Amino acid sequence: MSEQPLLSVENLTVRFAMNRRGLFSPATHLYAVDDVSFHVNRGETLAIVGESGSGKTTAALAAARLVTAYEGRVVLDGQDVLPLEGEELRQMRQKVQFIFQDPYSSLNPRQRAEEIVRDPLQSLTDTPAAEQQEITERLFAQVGLRPEQRRLFPHQFSGGQRQRIGIARALATQPELVICDEPVSALDVAVQAQILNLLSALQEEFGLTYLFISHDLGVVQHMCDSVAVMYMGKIVEHADRKSLFNNPLHPYTAALLSAVPSVDKTLREKSKRILIPGDPPDPTQKQVGCRFASRCPVAQDQCRLSEPPLTEIAPNHRVACHLVDEKAISPL
Amino acid sequence: MTEPLLKVQNLRVELTTRNGTAPVIDDVSFELHAGENLSFVGESGCGKSMTALAIMGLLPEGIGRITAGSIMFDGQELTELSQERLRRIRGNDISMIFQEPMTSLNPVYTIGEQIVEVLLAHQSISRADAWAEAATLLDAVRIPKARERLKDYPFQLSGGQRQRVMIAIALACKPKVLIADEPTTALDVTVQAQIFDLLRDLRQETGTSIILITHDMGAVAEMAERMIVMYAGRIAEIGAVDDIIGTPRHPYTKGLISCVPHVLAHVTDEKQPLTEVPGIVPSLREFGKDQCLFASRCQHRTQQCLTARPQSVNFDGAQSADCWHAGTL
Amino acid sequence: MTDKPTTTDQSAPVTELLDEPIEKARHPFMEAWDMFRRNQAALVALIILVLIIIAAIIGPSLYGRDPFEMVWAPFTPPGQNPDFILGTDYLGRDLLAMIISGARVSIIIGLAAAFVSVFIGVTIGALAGYYRGWVEEALMRFTEFFQVLPTLLFSMVIVALFGASLPMITFAIGIVSWTAVARITRAEFLRIRELEYVTASRASGARDFKLIFGVILPNALPPIIVQSALMVGSAILFEAGLSFLGLTDPNVVSWGQIIGSNRTYFLDASFTVTLPGVAIFVTILCISLVGDGLNDALNPKLRSR
Numbered sequence: 001m002s003e004q005p006l007l008s009v010e011n012l013t014v015r016f017a018m019n020r021r022g023l024f025s026p027a028t029h030l031y032a033v034d035d036v037s038f039h040v041n042r043g044e045t046l047a048i049v050g051e052s053g054s055g056k057t058t059a060a061l062a063a064a065r066l067v068t069a070y071e072g073r074v075v076l077d078g079q080d081v082l083p084l085e086g087e088e089l090r091q092m093r094q095k096v097q098f099i100f101q102d103p104y105s106s107l108n109p110r111q112r113a114e115e116i117v118r119d120p121l122q123s124l125t126d127t128p129a130a131e132q133q134e135i136t137e138r139l140f141a142q143v144g145l146r147p148e149q150r151r152l153f154p155h156q157f158s159g160g161q162r163q164r165i166g167i168a169r170a171l172a173t174q175p176e177l178v179i180c181d182e183p184v185s186a187l188d189v190a191v192q193a194q195i196l197n198l199l200s201a202l203q204e205e206f207g208l209t210y211l212f213i214s215h216d217l218g219v220v221q222h223m224c225d226s227v228a229v230m231y232m233g234k235i236v237e238h239a240d241r242k243s244l245f246n247n248p249l250h251p252y253t254a255a256l257l258s259a260v261p262s263v264d265k266t267l268r269e270k271s272k273r274i275l276i277p278g279d280p281p282d283p284t285q286k287q288v289g290c291r292f293a294s295r296c297p298v299a300q301d302q303c304r305l306s307e308p309p310l311t312e313i314a315p316n317h318r319v320a321c322h323l324v325d326e327k328a329i330s331p332l
Numbered sequence: 333m334t335e336p337l338l339k340v341q342n343l344r345v346e347l348t349t350r351n352g353t354a355p356v357i358d359d360v361s362f363e364l365h366a367g368e369n370l371s372f373v374g375e376s377g378c379g380k381s382m383t384a385l386a387i388m389g390l391l392p393e394g395i396g397r398i399t400a401g402s403i404m405f406d407g408q409e410l411t412e413l414s415q416e417r418l419r420r421i422r423g424n425d426i427s428m429i430f431q432e433p434m435t436s437l438n439p440v441y442t443i444g445e446q447i448v449e450v451l452l453a454h455q456s457i458s459r460a461d462a463w464a465e466a467a468t469l470l471d472a473v474r475i476p477k478a479r480e481r482l483k484d485y486p487f488q489l490s491g492g493q494r495q496r497v498m499i500a501i502a503l504a505c506k507p508k509v510l511i512a513d514e515p516t517t518a519l520d521v522t523v524q525a526q527i528f529d530l531l532r533d534l535r536q537e538t539g540t541s542i543i544l545i546t547h548d549m550g551a552v553a554e555m556a557e558r559m560i561v562m563y564a565g566r567i568a569e570i571g572a573v574d575d576i577i578g579t580p581r582h583p584y585t586k587g588l589i590s591c592v593p594h595v596l597a598h599v600t601d602e603k604q605p606l607t608e609v610p611g612i613v614p615s616l617r618e619f620g621k622d623q624c625l626f627a628s629r630c631q632h633r634t635q636q637c638l639t640a641r642p643q644s645v646n647f648d649g650a651q652s653a654d655c656w657h658a659g660t661l
Numbered sequence: 662m663t664d665k666p667t668t669t670d671q672s673a674p675v676t677e678l679l680d681e682p683i684e685k686a687r688h689p690f691m692e693a694w695d696m697f698r699r700n701q702a703a704l705v706a707l708i709i710l711v712l713i714i715i716a717a718i719i720g721p722s723l724y725g726r727d728p729f730e731m732v733w734a735p736f737t738p739p740g741q742n743p744d745f746i747l748g749t750d751y752l753g754r755d756l757l758a759m760i761i762s763g764a765r766v767s768i769i770i771g772l773a774a775a776f777v778s779v780f781i782g783v784t785i786g787a788l789a790g791y792y793r794g795w796v797e798e799a800l801m802r803f804t805e806f807f808q809v810l811p812t813l814l815f816s817m818v819i820v821a822l823f824g825a826s827l828p829m830i831t832f833a834i835g836i837v838s839w840t841a842v843a844r845i846t847r848a849e850f851l852r853i854r855e856l857e858y859v860t861a862s863r864a865s866g867a868r869d870f871k872l873i874f875g876v877i878l879p880n881a882l883p884p885i886i887v888q889s890a891l892m893v894g895s896a897i898l899f900e901a902g903l904s905f906l907g908l909t910d911p912n913v914v915s916w917g918q919i920i921g922s923n924r925t926y927f928l929d930a931s932f933t934v935t936l937p938g939v940a941i942f943v944t945i946l947c948i949s950l951v952g953d954g955l956n957d958a959l960n961p962k963l964r965s966r
Contacts (some may be wrong), residue, residue: 051520123866195589222593259525261550
């Protein structure tokens with residue numbers, strides 16, 4: 001089996017133009033994703049965690065060619081997909097599919113469930129109609145929906161059922177990579193468990209590779225093989241599951257983990273709550289130094305002056321922090 | 333035992349829909365003592381927000397009505413009060429903060445004006461005094477440079493800051509009860525931690541009881557002493573948080589706790605599928621039936637569960653569960 | 662629906678529950694129609710409108726009288742002669758025949774002009790809202806130009822220059838009324854293009870054309886439909902105004918024309934003016950009520966999730 005990862009993102013940058021102040025002043029840009037690199041191995045799940053403004057969703061959209069990237073490469077199966085157009089782009093879309101966050105706005109209200117699932121087959125493949133129908137029916141059953149529900153409209157389904165339709169749609173073209181953008185955040189907890197189990201089962205059955213975007217650390221811990229933590233457009237830590245959760249090195253990761261309210265009483269009493277004050281700084285102002293410095297409990301002068309690079313501290317564990325050295329101990 | 337601050341008995345609230353009326357709150361009873369933290373937990377549509385709206389007298393006009401039961405607050409029967417009397421209680425003795433701070437704050441008024449408005453509505457103080465008090469309140473909710481921020485509009489604040497302003501408005505008149513309806517669901521987890529921290533500290537200082545409405549068991553464990561698990565307009569289980577989380581008696585409570593992937597203290601290589609609660613919550617049409625409404629999703633159901641509404645089974649420590657099989661599970 | 666096993670043993674475990682019966686598929690427009698039906702005023706107005714349209718179509722042949730024929734003494738008041746229930750106008754023509762005949766013209770022009778407006782407006786609004794950038798800028802400036810035109814004067818100029826035939830009047834009205842539709846369409850496109858199902862369609866390989874006309878436009882229809890309904894009403898009024906001023910095809914009768922030609926005799930024989938006026942009023946009122954009803958029925962905020 002090839003060691004080459006299925007998806008390899010290199011130096012990805014996505015920026016958006018902000019409104020100009022005057023007619024002649026230069027356009028200011030918001031760098032939603034700033035020089036981000038990561039890879040996902042075939043058959044595994046990489047989770048990207050972050051809060052609002054971290055850029056995780058934008059990075060995922062850029063990798064799926066749903067948002068225009070400014071710089072960088074997105075290498076899928078050895079081929080950079082960013083410059084693709086036309087027929088080649090169509091073929092790429094067949095291999096990379098997307099599951100959206102909001103079950104209430106990710107389905108066209110005027111299309112029936114089976115039409116929604118069949119859409120990618122029609123636009124991206126040359127499958128004959130009869131086979132399309134058969135595939136659609138099979139997918140419906142695989143995601144746990146009843147065949148009589150095929151002709152219903154989205155508003156006749158519950159949130160969890162709509163998400164199942166979204167999942168069926170994503171699997172229609174038998175993709176290799178499925179990008180899941182907060183697929184369960186809008187669902188009730190009991191339904192969340194059903195959908196997460198479904199995603200895991202499908203991954204195993206079809207050998208799928210997941211890029212899983214979420215802000216919920218519990219879900220991430222359950223689903224992923226490796227995790228990347230993003231803050232303000234940059235990856236601050238990237239490690240495999242055990243390393244990150246058992247030994248978080250970056251102060252932000254540690255703060256994030258400690259902020260999650262826990263049912264486990266002993267866990268609560270044991271871990272000290274690390275409160276990071278304030279809010280993320282204005283993303284339109286160009287930052288000098290580490291972006292987390294303004295809120296970091298252990299920030300030093302060098303943190304404010306120069307931006308720490310993402311370096312591999314331990315095998316499979318990269319951190320972007322001046323205060324973490326090869327000994328791999330958290331500065332907190 | 334002192335008199336409870338808030339005592340709700342056999343409350344029934346009906347919602348008028350296209351297909352008739354449905355009891356969105358179906359015979360709910362509970363007590364809240366002064367200074368106590370209570371939490372309502374459940375999934376969407378279970379009636380937890382409706383209970384809060386019923387207490388505040390804010391049920392949607394013409395659609396929701398209290399049809400039975402009593403709400404006793406501080407010696408007054410709220411279901412019998414006129415709108416005017418209720419208005420005087422709202423924001424003054426009982427106040428509420430909501431989930432979406434952007435739509436709960438009026439975008440066209442400064443936050444200072446919105447705080448002052450509440451102060452002037454319930455207290456006879458001068459405008460200047462109200463503005464000074466508003467600055468103190470903003471300070472108390474830990475917004476830096478409070479005096480200058482009074483002149484800001486909601487859109488100039490972040491989500492976390494707006495929620496703090498909501499808390500400031502809610503606590504302006506030092507109410508006895510603060511109802512927080514999913515106050516942090518729309519916020520980042522680090523901001524959520526700040527808000528919970530703030531609420532805990534404020535409660536220490538002012539002695540206000542907090543009713544926290546949420547779907548997050550972890551938040552309940554952090555913030556509340558007693559909890560009520562609601563399902564389809566009925567109470568499934570009620571008791572102390574530690575008791576219920578340690579030994580849940582109702583199958584729904586069990587499912588709710590175990591189906592959430594919690595952040596483990598120590599992560600190992602193994603990954604188990606999550607315990608599922610199959611099916612979905614019943615629609616409004618199913619509410620009110622004389623049977624256990626959870627039965628269709630419960631693996632322990634028997635014939636009895638389908639033919640009669642379960643009665644409460646009491647356990648030690650004032651814990652009780654509405655399930656025919658609570659004692660034997 | 663629950664399965665009642667044969668045993669009445671209360672403690673017997675129940676392992677199988679019958680599934681809920683599946684509901685029938687309901688297109689969102691069916692839901693809207695349901696809401697519309699509940700609005701009594703709108704429903705009555707719709708029925709009246711349908712009657713008016715039927716009258717316009719079969720009326721002239723059913724009634725059988727030529728509106729241009731001078732049949733009796735001028736200014737016969739209504740009721741005086743049982744043969745001519747609504748009386749006669751300044752030339753002694755049967756007023757009822759004229760009103761029935763006028764219905765046809767008013768409605769045809771109303772519908773046709775509204776159609777022209779909507780066609781132009783939707784196209785411009787859709788392209789502007791979808792493509793943004795300089796396309797949007799150019800189209801919006803173009804729209805603003807037409808918006809600030811004095812509509813009545815401009816259509817008068819067109820009719821005066823190119824003749825007062827029915828198609829030309831339709832065109833003249835249509836060309837000055839499309840801006841509202843364009844703005845509404847653009848607003849809807851701006852809103853919908855950000856929704857996830859549009860991104861999902863792109864991820865499924867849809868190209869621009871399909872996105873605009875297959876995905877976004879069908880979902881943008883509700884406010885466009887409401888606006889179109891109201892535009893029929895305003896087109897009818899517009900036409901009445903033009904024909905009142907005499908800018909109409911002299912070979913057809915229209916309500917505005919009846920009012921216009923009889924206006925100097927208003928004080929002596931007011932019925933010649935008020936009766937066609939009532940016809941216009943009732944028609945416009947019904948259209949407005951239907952438009953309101955459509956607005957409520959199609960308004961997403963009133964639809965439950």
